[in-house]
Amino acid sequence: MAAVTEAPLRILVVEDEVLIALELECLLEDLGHVSVGVAGCAADAIALGRTARPDVALVDIHLVDGPTGVEVARALSGDPRVTVVFMTANAKRIPPDFAGALGVIAKPYSERAVAGVLDYVAQRRAGRTPSVATLDGFQPAPDAGGGPWTGGSWKREAP
Amino acid sequence: MTGFPKGASLPSGVTVDVFAAAFEASPTPMVVTDPRRGDNPVVWANAAFLTLTGYDREELYGHNCRRLQGPLTDAGVLQTMRAALRAGRPFEGELLNYRKDGTPFWNGMTINPVRDAAGEVVFFFSAQADMTDKHRLELAMRDANDALEREVNERTADLRSALEQKTALLHEVDHRVKNNLQVISSLMLLKARRTPEGEARDALQAMADRIGALSTAHRMLYSEGDVSRFDFQEFTTDLIADLAAGLDEDRIRIETETEALALSAAMAAPLALLIHELATNALRHAFPGERRGRVSIEARRCEAGMRLVIQDDGVGMASAPPDPAGFGRTLVEMVVRQLRGSLEWADAGPGTRIVITIPLTGADAP
Numbered sequence: 312m313a314a315v316t317e318a319p320l321r322i323l324v325v326e327d328e329v330l331i332a333l334e335l336e337c338l339l340e341d342l343g344h345v346s347v348g349v350a351g352c353a354a355d356a357i358a359l360g361r362t363a364r365p366d367v368a369l370v371d372i373h374l375v376d377g378p379t380g381v382e383v384a385r386a387l388s389g390d391p392r393v394t395v396v397f398m399t400a401n402a403k404r405i406p407p408d409f410a411g412a413l414g415v416i417a418k419p420y421s422e423r424a425v426a427g428v429l430d431y432v433a434q435r436r437a438g439r440t441p442s443v444a445t446l447d448g449f450q451p452a453p454d455a456g457g458g459p460w461t462g463g464s465w466k467r468e469a470p
Numbered sequence: 471m472t473g474f475p476k477g478a479s480l481p482s483g484v485t486v487d488v489f490a491a492a493f494e495a496s497p498t499p500m501v502v503t504d505p506r507r508g509d510n511p512v513v514w515a516n517a518a519f520l521t522l523t524g525y526d527r528e529e530l531y532g533h534n535c536r537r538l539q540g541p542l543t544d545a546g547v548l549q550t551m552r553a554a555l556r557a558g559r560p561f562e563g564e565l566l567n568y569r570k571d572g573t574p575f576w577n578g579m580t581i582n583p584v585r586d587a588a589g590e591v592v593f594f595f596s597a598q599a600d601m602t603d604k605h606r607l608e609l610a611m612r613d614a615n616d617a618l619e620r621e622v623n624e625r626t627a628d629l630r631s632a633l634e635q636k637t638a639l640l641h642e643v644d645h646r647v648k649n650n651l652q653v654i655s656s657l658m659l660l661k662a663r664r665t666p667e668g669e670a671r672d673a674l675q676a677m678a679d680r681i682g683a684l685s686t687a688h689r690m691l692y693s694e695g696d697v698s699r700f701d702f703q704e705f706t707t708d709l710i711a712d713l714a715a716g717l718d719e720d721r722i723r724i725e726t727e728t729e730a731l732a733l734s735a736a737m738a739a740p741l742a743l744l745i746h747e748l749a750t751n752a753l754r755h756a757f758p759g760e761r762r763g764r765v766s767i768e769a770r771r772c773e774a775g776m777r778l779v780i781q782d783d784g785v786g787m788a789s790a791p792p793d794p795a796g797f798g799r800t801l802v803e804m805v806v807r808q809l810r811g812s813l814e815w816a817d818a819g820p821g822t823r824i825v826i827t828i829p830l831t832g833a834d835a836p
Contacts, residue, residue: 328649334656337663373645400648403641419652419685423715447708448689 320344320433323365325383326398327351327375335369335425342426353379360387367432370412372399384410394432402450407459409452417448424448473587499523499598501535502584505555505591509534513593522577522600524570538577540568551581558583558591564601576601640697648688655681676750683709683746687738700738702731702769709742710767713749721762722753728769731776733830740805747802748780748824756784756821763821775811775830783821 322344326332329351336346347363350356352375360368360383368387372380380397381404388395388411395411400418409415413435416428427446434441443451451457493500499519503510512530520527523538530537539548543566554561560582567577578601584593655678662674686709690700706728714724733741745767752765761784768779806813811828 328653328656330653330656330660334660337660373649400652401641401645417689418648419655419682419689421682421686421712421715423712426715447711 318433320366320429320436321347321364322429323347323356323359323363323368323387324349325351325356325368325370325374325380327371327373331371338422338425339429342429344429352376353383356383357386360390360393365393366436367394367396367429369396369398369416371418372397372401372404378404380404381406381410384412388412394436396428396432407453409454412452413455414443414449414451414457417450420448475585475587499600501530501596501598503535503594503596505594510555510594519598522569522575522598523567529570538567539565540572540574542566542574543568555581555583555594558585576605644691648685651681651685651688655685679750680743680746682712683742684739686712687742691735691738696732698735699732700735702733702741703728705738705742706745706767706769709745710749713746713753717753721760722757723764724749724753724767725764726767728767729771731769731771737809737828740808744802744805744809744826745778745780747798747805751798752780752782752784752822756782756786758785761785771830772827774827776828778826778828779823780826781818781821781823783818786817786820787815787822 322339324332324335324339324346326335326349329349332349332351336349339346347365348359350359354376356368356370356374359365368384370380370384370387372378374380374383378401380399384395384397387393394413397405397409397412397415398418398420399405399415402415402417405412405415413432414428416424424447428449431441431443431446431449443449443456453459494516496516497518499522500516501512501519502514504513507513511532511534515527515530520530523530525537547563547565551561551563551565560580562580564576564578566574568574578599579596581594581596583591584595586592658674658678658681662671662678665671665674687700687705690705690708691697706726710724710726717724749765749767756765757763763783765780765782768777768781770777803813806826806828809828811826814825816823816825
């Protein structure tokens with residue numbers, strides 16, 4: 312597992328499947344980060360985003376109240392201090408501008424994928440420009456150097 | 471009258487009366503007008519013309535042919551016709567004209583100027599035809615074409631919507647499968663975390679890892695348009711990267727060397743389990759203590775199909791502690807059987823070498 316070289320990240324988990332959310336929190340803890348809470352619907356997610364002051368929000372697209380993860384991402388990323396990363400098996404729903412998110416982790420994810428992306432986020436937040444080339448199962452947003460979004464395509468760029 | 475230019479000479483006995491009788495009896499409607507008299511009136515019409523139009527001779531002679539025109543007669547065609555006649559040129563066209571009883575009919579006509587020896591136009595001769603049936607046919611044809619086109623459009627729309635529904639359904643199912651895999655994996659890992667260190671915990675962790683391998687297989691499927699195949703090379707790289715993540719790279723390396731292969735989607739899950747199991751087994755048992763080494767995974771096409779070689783330079787089978795349950799080995803043998811392949815364990819001196827041959831049909835890898 313990638314070593315956390317930066318300060319621990321404060322992470323908000325936006326996920327309606329309690330088992331996934333619970334396990335993800337354990338994983339985040341294992342990776343040396345801090346979970347600031349779990350939200351299963353859009354309203355809770357946006358409220359927690361304001362009160363819990365997360366550094367990162369991991370956002371599923373499908374929540375209790377429907378495919379509202381996109382609007383959650385848009386609301387949370389309105390605060391420049393929050394880095395939003397989608398985490399979904401439903402990447403087709405992501406709009407071309409990624410609703411302000413940095414990228415998307417494909418479900419089902421591996422622990423390594425989550426670790427790699429959080430390390431990448433931590434480095435970016437520290438002002439460095441880490442490479443995304445080695446991150447499997449992660450697609451950066453076009454703004455973050457991911458190339459034009461074709462809606463759920465995980466094809467790697469030719470070297 | 472100044473006389474007419476001579477064409478082919480008439481055989482003896484064929485007089486003007488003969489022509490008059492022949493024209494009168496012709497089934498082709500014919501009419502002659504005289505442009506030298508005011509308003510170019512009809513001066514002669516044959517019986518067929520009278521039948522076509524429904525008028526008597528007295529009602530036509532001395533009148534211009536516009537008597538036949540009506541509200542739907544095309545003004546544009548009339549203009550073309552008049553311009554041709556004024557210039558003494560022939561005209562050929564179709565007009566919607568009206569019979570005496572008011573019923574319209576499509577009147578096809580050729581009009582030719584008849585010149586005297588001096589070249590002056592002295593008459594117009596017109597042969598006509600009732601084109602109503604032809605028009606009706608054309609109209610019917612156009613209607614049939616339109617109907618056909620409408621039907622094709624409707625069917626295309628139906629097919630398109632059916633395809634959209636199918637695609638949406640596929641995405642929905644794909645999404646659910648992936649989400650469920652995630653839930654299953656999370657469930658296992660949660661239980662593993664809460665189980666004291668030992669055999670049970672290891673078994674749970676091993677199961678979670680196997681589900682992880684299946685998840686990688688699923689992540690690769692449906693991701694690039696073609697739902698029936700997956701990129702074996704990329705798939706293996708992803709699978710191995712998950713295993714390599716936990717390794718002390720200075721001590722043990724894991725390497726892959728695979729050919730580019732687009733394999734049938736049905737093979738993804740068994741191959742994921744197979745490679746995961748063998749590679750995990752090698753990493754776990756081949757390098758006890760601080761032993762260094764490498765595990766390599768090679769896949770190439772061969773005559774029979776695909777040859778998969780998983781090799782390590784570790785302690786070898788004889789030295790490895792026997793697996794009491796033997797579950798991993800059983801799993802590998804079952805999967806190989808499912809893929810209709812063959813399996814061979816050999817001592818690589820040092821280490822172990824496992825060669826798996828999997829037959830590929832045209833459907834598995836084009």
